[in-house]
Amino acid sequence: MAPRSSKQFEEIREKSKEKLVYAALELFATHGYDRVSVSQIAKHAGVSKGLVYNYYASKEDLVQAIIETYMEVGEVLWREIADPDPWTMMRNIIRATFGMLRTQPDLMKLLTGLSLQMDQFPFIKGLIEKKAEGYLLLAANLFEKMGYKNPALESRVLGALFDGICVQYITMGPPQFDLDSMENYLIEKYCNNEEA
Amino acid sequence: MAPRSSKQFEEIREKSKEKLVYAALELFATHGYDRVSVSQIAKHAGVSKGLVYNYYASKEDLVQAIIETYMEVGEVLWREIADPDPWTMMRNIIRATFGMLRTQPDLMKLLTGLSLQMDQFPFIKGLIEKKAEGYLLLAANLFEKMGYKNPALESRVLGALFDGICVQYITMGPPQFDLDSMENYLIEKYCNNEEA
Amino acid sequence: MAPRSSKQFEEIREKSKEKLVYAALELFATHGYDRVSVSQIAKHAGVSKGLVYNYYASKEDLVQAIIETYMEVGEVLWREIADPDPWTMMRNIIRATFGMLRTQPDLMKLLTGLSLQMDQFPFIKGLIEKKAEGYLLLAANLFEKMGYKNPALESRVLGALFDGICVQYITMGPPQFDLDSMENYLIEKYCNNEEA
Amino acid sequence: MAPRSSKQFEEIREKSKEKLVYAALELFATHGYDRVSVSQIAKHAGVSKGLVYNYYASKEDLVQAIIETYMEVGEVLWREIADPDPWTMMRNIIRATFGMLRTQPDLMKLLTGLSLQMDQFPFIKGLIEKKAEGYLLLAANLFEKMGYKNPALESRVLGALFDGICVQYITMGPPQFDLDSMENYLIEKYCNNEEA
DNA sequence: AATGAATGAGGATTCATTCAT
DNA sequence: CATGAATGAATCCTCATTCAT
Known part of the structure; x- marks a missing residue:
């Protein structure tokens, strides 16, 4: 299997980040920052909890993003x-x-x-x-x-x-x-x- | 030795409740409801954590009050x-x-x-x-x-x-x-x- | 007011104890020892929480009695x-x-x-x-x-x-x-x- | 580097659950449901308190399981x-x-x-x-x-x-x-x- | 890149018990 | 004798975060 080009990786990254940011915004807006857990965000975005921390250092980092x-x-x-x-x-x-x-x-x-x-x-x-x-x-x-x-x-x-x-x-x-x-x-x- | 009169109790109650309500309002307003713990409120009011629950059934009950x-x-x-x-x-x-x-x-x-x-x-x-x-x-x-x-x-x-x-x-x-x-x-x- | 005779005191004591013991048995039997609080017992017996400890050194002492x-x-x-x-x-x-x-x-x-x-x-x-x-x-x-x-x-x-x-x-x-x-x-x- | 297969996860899950269920049964039987804390169970099972709630929604859920x-x-x-x-x-x-x-x-x-x-x-x-x-x-x-x-x-x-x-x-x-x-x-x- | 198992600090709440009056 | 205010340890549970794979 040929290794994915770094461009492909970049695309994947962006897609995941977008999903997360979108899901998080929706939840934060609806329930308030403190009432939404990282797990909920991950589930809503359809990715794993761990992935959130691959892209954002913390929950606070995520809101900022x-x-x-x-x-x-x-x-x-x-x-x-x-x-x-x-x-x-x-x-x-x-x-x-x-x-x-x-x-x-x-x-x-x-x-x-x-x-x-x-x-x-x-x-x-x-x-x-x-x-x-x-x-x-x-x-x-x-x-x-x-x-x-x-x-x-x-x-x-x-x-x-x-x-x-x-x-x-x-x-x-x-x-x-x-x-x-x-x-x-x-x-x-x-x-x-x-x-x- | 004689038990306190109910009027005395009422006064004590009111004083404590006032302390709590005042302290809680201050903290809630400053940091937001979800960022303030019941312990913090009690400490700020100068009473024990448990006392909060003598007067209010829950944290939510307290905000309402x-x-x-x-x-x-x-x-x-x-x-x-x-x-x-x-x-x-x-x-x-x-x-x-x-x-x-x-x-x-x-x-x-x-x-x-x-x-x-x-x-x-x-x-x-x-x-x-x-x-x-x-x-x-x-x-x-x-x-x-x-x-x-x-x-x-x-x-x-x-x-x-x-x-x-x-x-x-x-x-x-x-x-x-x-x-x-x-x-x-x-x-x-x-x-x-x-x-x- | 003439001081109560020690006999009268004794009677009061016995009455309160009886009320407590009866109330406690009923609650313990229905809900189990660990699911019943001393407050509940006192309320069920129609006396104050503190009185329980006038007669019994502890909750465990009470069951024993x-x-x-x-x-x-x-x-x-x-x-x-x-x-x-x-x-x-x-x-x-x-x-x-x-x-x-x-x-x-x-x-x-x-x-x-x-x-x-x-x-x-x-x-x-x-x-x-x-x-x-x-x-x-x-x-x-x-x-x-x-x-x-x-x-x-x-x-x-x-x-x-x-x-x-x-x-x-x-x-x-x-x-x-x-x-x-x-x-x-x-x-x-x-x-x-x-x-x- | 590759994420664990779901079969691997399943095995891990089952192992942990078994440890928990076993430890909990032992403690519940010996001391009674209400006298055993979730912390005790976790310690007895050799896992963290939080893990219990990864697998069982509540203490009651655990007994049922x-x-x-x-x-x-x-x-x-x-x-x-x-x-x-x-x-x-x-x-x-x-x-x-x-x-x-x-x-x-x-x-x-x-x-x-x-x-x-x-x-x-x-x-x-x-x-x-x-x-x-x-x-x-x-x-x-x-x-x-x-x-x-x-x-x-x-x-x-x-x-x-x-x-x-x-x-x-x-x-x-x-x-x-x-x-x-x-x-x-x-x-x-x-x-x-x-x-x- | 992606997963979810695992951790433990922290939070809300309960409750036996003490004590001043 | 009687009261209930006050305490704080202990409990159940949540959740951000880490990490091995």
Whole structure:
């Protein structure tokens, strides 16, 4: 039997890792990090418990990998945001945020849960802080261009609103919480040139 | 030699329970329900592990007791809300909400964390749903009186904003997140008769 | 208030002890010594947990007291056994044995259970051995007078039969296991002069 | 480097389970189910505490497995019982019963102990009842063929005798309680064609 | 690369027992 | 005499992690 090429090995590795990351995200989001055992994850992913430790040094390492993996996926949405017109750019931001919620609800749920336990997960702390800072600067700048009186505060309000929508969407779910109307409302409110 | 009177016992009981509930709330809020052991709670409260089970049938029973205890405390703030003028009443609601956050940040943190695991804590589910429903009706009614076009949606937005403020205040803390300016902003925005 | 006389105290003591012993026997027999907690016993007896330790040094001390108390009660049945005629005396023994089962089923159940754990309850070991020895001598002597070929063996057989009846009566209970017909059968079989 | 084959795993599993079941039976029989901790069992078996739970969901699950395992072993003795001649068949039954006691004294002890706590161990209840019913029918039928006047009662008596012999053999042990002479006595008494 | 047997620290819970009043 | 609050050792069980194959 010819030895597998290293490329083949790489493929196998990636496939297993993907299965694991996906299964873990699903379980973590549904039941919470601490209520899910590594065994459960392995079983859900259809691999052996030991394999998890072939790829990830620890359970905590695994969450970190999950978050990095899926954040990356989500970040694509943020790349197309820039626009010379602040109202248009604001609309892009809102669209990206809601898009994130729609395409990655599990990731958002996991992140929200972990962010409440930041002292237990140091890597989360850094990540969240960096994101928040970036968003705040960006949004404040936009609000300023749009002529708002207190851009810093305004961007905080919008940030809080995004978080709140996330929490409610997570806890109440689609049937009761309607993302679409909320999104339209925000776009109408924040992206209308006449408002200023 | 005479046995203690039942009043004496009652006092002792209450004192111990208070110590426990207080210590547990603090730890749960800081580290999350699943990361705190009953031993840690007992040690933090300065009593023995076994005593916890003299008063609470289980760890879950304890959280429930915590929530009931401190909810009651917080609910006082909501009793003085009613007012014939909708703008005044809205201001009272905002004040009560922020008051809650200021006086019971630990409770809010605990509640937020648990609400993300509602399926694991059935009693939370009921509690949150009831609260949310009550708030939504009340706020929608108010917004209608204030002449808003879409009162139902508007009340959802404000609700999400409250949740978001809660999350941000919890995760970022007082130095970085300024409750006061946020409160003033909201009052100005929502409770100004001229807006309509 | 005049101090209670020591006689009154004695009466109170006896009443409490009786309540405890009775409650404990009932629970031990139903659920087994190790499955019953001192708290349960106290509650079942309607007294406080602490009182148990006023009267008995330990849980084990309590079982011992139970057994002694109720053995004494049962032993009355064995005092009237003697009779010059061996067939009559044998009938008296059988009657006494079945009487014991009928009047003290709980005691018998407790004893049977504990006798299987003799190494854990040393006092039981002594007690059982003494009883057995006494019975074996008595019965062998009787069987000899009645003309049986192998009185020692015969008395062992009857002893085993008594034990087995006890076990079956305990496990299957009155509706399915009929003590009366069994008793009559034994009397007919063993106490009939003509058999020899 | 290659993962073990499932056959290898099976062997390892079976070996560990056997060690556990054997160690547990020994301890349960000697000290009683409730007096033996899972740790003790693991230590006695020479494995870790955690391994017990790899194979058995709970301590109760373990007893059940023990009983099933060893019952099976014992039941071989009962397969060769059938015989057209009722006296011969009766002798086979007696032999099988005593054989059980001789080869599986620990199992018999465990079963006897648990049968006194049937309400705590539902699976025992079913098992015992089924066995008893089967035996009673079989024996009654035999006694009828042998011409006994009251076959049902007679089979109950013999059943009780078996139980009693079991209890006595268990509590007194081989030196004092002689199984052989008892067995011979019963065979002589019950399996002699002339008696009828 | 993949498996699952094995480990043991740690967690929730129970309970006999003590003791101040 | 009587109470029940308080203790902590011991128990059952879970689970992250290691490792031989």
